[in-house]
Amino acid sequence: MAKLVVENVTKKYGPALTLEKISFTAEEGQITVLLSPPNGGKTGICKIVAGLDEVDSGKVYLGDRDITNLEPKERNVSMMFQKLALYPNMNVFENIASPLKARHLPPSEVKKQVEAIANKLKISHTLYRKPGTLSGGERQRVALSRALVKSDAELYILDEPLTNLDAKIRASMRAEFKILQKEINQTMLYATPDPIEALSLADKLIVLDRGKIVQQGTPEDIYRNSVNKFVATLVGYYPINLIEGSIIERGKKIILQTDAFEIEISKLRNSVKDYINSKVTLGLRPELLNIAKTEPKTQEPSDLFYIKGDVFEFEIRGSDTVVYVKINDQIIRVLESKITKYDTGMTVWLQFNLKDIYLFDAASEQLIR
């Protein structure tokens, strides 16, 4: 196990993608997650660290070694790709054992290691079957076992290991993977396009936008303090509501005005004063909004807003309910973490807290801090 340091790495991948001055550290024993929409550069970074692609400039260090120009097999890293590439003619045992070949271990030791990892990933019963006879979820576990069996690797690179699974299995694998990572306690670089996977698994989260790192930090921090509209939209449990508006001054109050409603934001933070008479975008996370079915009692002036609207539509997702509340033609998504039934057209009050709102400068799309 070792620390990975990527320093100022630049690599041109053609007209659509260039990795630009990528710098980050994946700490020892931690899981560092690269998150971006497709073609954001995460696979490129994985390949460069694994030694499958060369850098144009920059350095890659693993522990105290400079591995920038080493051959893949000299780097002592293990890698799993989204495309599983299991050997169809070998059984599961042989597939998992294949990375151990180069180490010339005694057969008893190979058996021990294969069985240990297969046991951890709950595929012991499949060891002597061919991959073709397994379910999608089982094949994924075989590939994951093969990637993790090489116990002397100093770094494990996993490029979208759960992407091909169906939603129900992916959710349970995610939790299992979290347990597994804790047990094996290795340095991992994990790429995914799925924000929920990223938020759930990461010790450190790195968000990429078209080849550039836009934000890195703990998942909580990025979720709470997204630096711009792109990050706020990507990093969430459900798509964030974005509402165009402007900031105005009325008497001593600073007001955020949108077509749907207005709210007083004088107490938000001092910097909003600099944006008086400018256009801004309000961001409201659906999971941080609430709905009241009855009119709230007379409100003290407080940081809690109640806005009247009506239910446009609702949908039940798993054990949650997404409610679409319409306020003067603006539709706002609210995620309730329970199952609730609504009648379309019924009057409700959207409820949210001043501290939970995001404001972005409409022109630059950057967070107003």
Added chain:
Amino acid sequence: MVKVVLENVGKVFKSSKEAKETIAVKGFTAEFPSNKVVGILGPSGCGKTTTLRAIAGLDPPSEGKIYFDDKDVTYLPPIERDAALLFQFAVVYDNMTVFDNLAFPLMVKGVEKEEINKRVKETAEFLGLSNILKKKAKGLPAGINQKIALGRAIIRKPKVLLLDEPLSSLDPESRLYLRRELKNVIRSMETTAVYVTHDQSEAMTLCDKIAVMNEGKVHQYDTPENIYMNPATTFVAWFIGEPGMNLIDCSLEESEGKYYIKIDGVSDVSFDVSKWSDILKKSEKIVLGIRPEFITITKAYKKNSMKGKCLVVESFGSFALLDILTNCSPNNIIKVKTPLSDDLPKVDEDIYLKFPTEYIRLFDKKSGELRVVMTE
């Protein structure tokens, strides 16, 4: 307005090469009431599309009967059934205008021109297609195409509207709007709608009743509320909800004339089930089901609570999913869904789980069938 009745409908596919039979659907009996939306929900390969095709007349069943009201339609060709079909991918004639696309089913039937004009106008208005009637269908967005296909399905006012995942290929925004329109159409059109999907949120949201299928069999035919609260089998319990119900092995024990359910491997948790002992005694083994969102957690021991160690905490903005390691079987991990708070347990912390009685469901392990809905 017509009710659709399925009587013991089954379908077997025979492969002549290997002399192999595949049972796609078995013993489907249900009544689909008029003016309602009935969903057929299940994972891929469960037999839902086969059932829909049998109702449409595209592929008659190998056994059983299908009635529209009192009329036996089992072997009637599609055209004589007055049923319209809408597929996942919209079938739209690219080189025709939107108007002609909508008019097509009426033209085929030889409806008079004036009547066609009137009906196309009505339908287009209803679906918000009026301003593009003269446009060629080619190049229109997928959401609009699906609307055109819907318009063509409803323009001849079919008695039965059959929908095969019509929304699943659309982007979330068009899906939202089209689903709303679909609801309005079905309500105002006096048609019986059958909606096939693998997506539980579509079914739970849109349907008045849902038939949940797995491996060719209907596990439950019920309202969405009941399917969620009182799943008829352990499959439905697991399949509905994200994550699904926790299913825990239990045993029935007698003590001083009373009967208790005890969780296997856990010594100090039991529930008085004397009221239902006659039913439960018939089961060799019992499974306790409880949804992750109904379990309460505490840091201190409370009477009749179960000790566990928190293995995973996944935060979801306003709630968290916890994986709790316990001595339960067959799976020693219990999933808990709880609102986010400062009091949330940390990884490796010991906590206590309490199962509120009113949310406990008891199943027969062997058949998987629901036996007891516990009440206070």
